[in-house]
Amino acid sequence: MKNKPWDGRFSQNTDGMVERFTSSIDVDKTLYASDIEGSIAHLAMMAHEGIITEDEAEILSEGLKRVKGQIEEGEFVYSDALEDIHMHIESALGDVVGDVAKKLHTGRSRNDQVALDIRIYLKEETRAVMDSLLALQRVIVKTAHRHMGVVMPGYTHMQRAQPVLFSHHLMAYYEMFKRDGQRFEDSLKRTDVMPLGSAALAGTTFPLNRELTRKLLGFAAISDNSMDAVSDRDFAMEFISHAAICMIHFSRLSEEFVLWSSSEFGFITISDAFTTGSSIMPQKKNPDVSELVRGKSGRVVGNLMAIMTIMKSLPLCYNRDMQEDKEPLFDTVNTLRASIDIYTRMIPNIAIHGKTMEDAANKGFLNATDMADYLTMKGMPFREAHSVAGRAVAFALARGVELLDLSIDEMQKFSALIEKDIVDFLTTKNMVSRRLTHGGTAHDRVREAIAKAAVELNMELE
Numbered sequence: 001m002k003n004k005p006w007d008g009r010f011s012q013n014t015d016g017m018v019e020r021f022t023s024s025i026d027v028d029k030t031l032y033a034s035d036i037e038g039s040i041a042h043l044a045m046m047a048h049e050g051i052i053t054e055d056e057a058e059i060l061s062e063g064l065k066r067v068k069g070q071i072e073e074g075e076f077v078y079s080d081a082l083e084d085i086h087m088h089i090e091s092a093l094g095d096v097v098g099d100v101a102k103k104l105h106t107g108r109s110r111n112d113q114v115a116l117d118i119r120i121y122l123k124e125e126t127r128a129v130m131d132s133l134l135a136l137q138r139v140i141v142k143t144a145h146r147h148m149g150v151v152m153p154g155y156t157h158m159q160r161a162q163p164v165l166f167s168h169h170l171m172a173y174y175e176m177f178k179r180d181g182q183r184f185e186d187s188l189k190r191t192d193v194m195p196l197g198s199a200a201l202a203g204t205t206f207p208l209n210r211e212l213t214r215k216l217l218g219f220a221a222i223s224d225n226s227m228d229a230v231s232d233r234d235f236a237m238e239f240i241s242h243a244a245i246c247m248i249h250f251s252r253l254s255e256e257f258v259l260w261s262s263s264e265f266g267f268i269t270i271s272d273a274f275t276t277g278s279s280i281m282p283q284k285k286n287p288d289v290s291e292l293v294r295g296k297s298g299r300v301v302g303n304l305m306a307i308m309t310i311m312k313s314l315p316l317c318y319n320r321d322m323q324e325d326k327e328p329l330f331d332t333v334n335t336l337r338a339s340i341d342i343y344t345r346m347i348p349n350i351a352i353h354g355k356t357m358e359d360a361a362n363k364g365f366l367n368a369t370d371m372a373d374y375l376t377m378k379g380m381p382f383r384e385a386h387s388v389a390g391r392a393v394a395f396a397l398a399r400g401v402e403l404l405d406l407s408i409d410e411m412q413k414f415s416a417l418i419e420k421d422i423v424d425f426l427t428t429k430n431m432v433s434r435r436l437t438h439g440g441t442a443h444d445r446v447r448e449a450i451a452k453a454a455v456e457l458n459m460e461l462e
């Protein structure tokens with residue numbers, strides 16, 4: 001009792017373990033809507049070209065819509081014997097419309113079919129990712145705008161370095177997520193290419209009108225080489241690569257949120273709704289969302305390694321290895337979208353402790369560079385000024401005080417160029433507002449950056 005669409009030349013049934021092993025239905029059922037959309041366009045094109053009749057196309061398309069309904073109502077029965085979503089749908093179509101279902105696969109192979117399905121799916125998901133990235137960027141810009149003026153320590157080597165505006169720090173992430181959006185927009189162009197009509201690998205003898213199928217499916221272009229079209233998964237590798245970079249941005253932001261919400265920093269408090277407790281330590285309130293996003297970034301980087309390793313060294317054209325492309329791709333889409341959405345919801349639920357940040361910026365000699373700049377401004381060569389300021393730091397450090405705790409007399413021992421105006425020069429706020437270079441942390445620059453972002457995001461700032 002053979003029962004496979006491809007079993008004509010087989011005399012034995014497939015081993016049960018092989019059926020389970022080769023089946024991909026648990027994963028690729030995600031593609032059911034794209035698969036049906038692609039088939040309906042294929043039918044309409046074939047009817048238009050007289051390869052099948054209009055009546056047949058009509059019956060088959062209606063049948064496919066009923067199958068879609070069955071899947072969406074959860075009545076559909078999946079079985080490993082039918083391998084993948086393509087064969088499930090074709091077999092269910094046979095149950096609905098009878099023998100005419102056998103005409104659906106004319107001039108088509110599962111090789112170009114699956115390539116088409118993934119592209120239809122990924123185009124939609126890429127657009128959704130781009131939209132949600134914009135929503136996240138709006139939340140970031142709003143938060144930067146709301147807390148404009150709050151000063152915090154900026155770090156290098158995780159050591160306090162120079163004071164910056166909290167908004168400037170946050171807007172750095174705006175830049176990262178903006179680049180992520182641009183990357184997705186760019187790779188979308190290469191995903192938006194229609195492979196159907198390549199058939200198994202060489203094209204087909206049926207007079208398919210590929211241009212019509214492209215139009216019906218809303219693709220920008222058709223593929224130019226049938227062998228490439230059925231072998232190409234660059235678009236999936238690109239998507240996962242861009243997603244991995246985006247997740248790395250999230251992992252860095254997550255790390256900062258984890259640190260900032262600790263008692264050691266106390267810069268932020270994440271609201272109760274976005275934290276969880278400990279089953280043993282009653283006092284605990286943990287930044288789990290950030291920790292999980294940080295952890296999930298590892299999974300997405302792993303997915304990138306997986307798909308690249310699957311594709312590596314594959315000879316043309318289709319190889320069954322490529323069936324393994326879907327798990328890393330779907331997992332990446334789901335993980336990335338969930339991470340973007342949860343951060344978009346969480347950021348407005350974070351309290352910013354401006355006073356604590358500012359106190360931290362006032363301690364740890366964050367004004368040492370500016371003392372050197374002060375002396376340089378008064379005529380001392382910078383290298384010498386650097387050394388003078390360094391000696392002043394060592395002197396203050398030995399007394400357990402900050403530079404501004406020293407008297408003018410004490411400071412003048414390091415250089416006669418020092419005058420009373422140094423006190424005002426070295427306040428945290430003034431240090432920030434003097435960093436006026438394009439892209440710097442000065443209030444004026446950051447206000448401009450926020451305003452520019454608001455224009456780019458087409459949003460109002462309250």
Ligand code: ARG
Nearest residue numbers: 024028084110111114322323
């Ligand atoms: N399930 C297969 C995949 O995802 C569909 C293509 C199968 N083609 C074939 N010749 N076995 O890659």
